[in-house]
Amino acid sequence: MNKSFEIGTLLLRVITGIIFFVHGLSKFQGMEGTIQFFGSIGLPSFMAYVIAAIELIGGVLVFFGLATRIVGVLFALTLIGAIITVKLKAPFMGNAEFDYLLLLTSIHLALTGSRFLALDPFVFKGKKNGNVSA
Known part of the structure; x- marks a missing residue:
């Protein structure tokens, strides 16, 4: 991969990691409300903990470039679930665009991984291109 691509992917990886970390932390800090919301859309309460985790x-992990591809898949699945259960009612209103953008970023990370300034190449040395594949 060329250096510009790797730098761009690094930037996507870092900001995506920060965004998901903050959203997960927010869910844990307000877990009672998160559980109530999940219940209101028909999901069992334990899913609030799963999604927050x-x-x-x-x-x-994504911020540090560790298991980037696997976590990218998990993020994408989480976002697909959120879009289907909540966002399809108003597909381009009420911050749904943010979820679509995060979905595409997650898919990008799942497909490409991220080697530049990442821990994946050091931790998973035997894997092709230093990226853990899903």
């Missing part, structure tokens, strides 16, 4: 832990 994916966002919080996944955000940290």
Whole structure:
């Protein structure tokens, strides 16, 4: 991959990690409300913990470039679920665009991984291109 691509992916990876970390932290800090919201859309309460953990832990992992491709898949699945259960009612209103953009960023990370200033190449040395594949 060329250096410009890697720098661009690094920037996407870092900001995506921060965004998911903050959203996961917010869910944990207001878990009672998160559980109520999940219940209001027909999801079991334990899913609030699962999604919050994916966002919080996944955000940290992606920020540091660790298991980027796997976490990218988890983020994408989470966002697809959010879009289907909540956002389809108003597809381009009420910050749905933000979810679409995060979905595409997550798919990009899942497909390409991220090597530049990432831990993946050091932790998963035996994997092709230093990226953990999903």
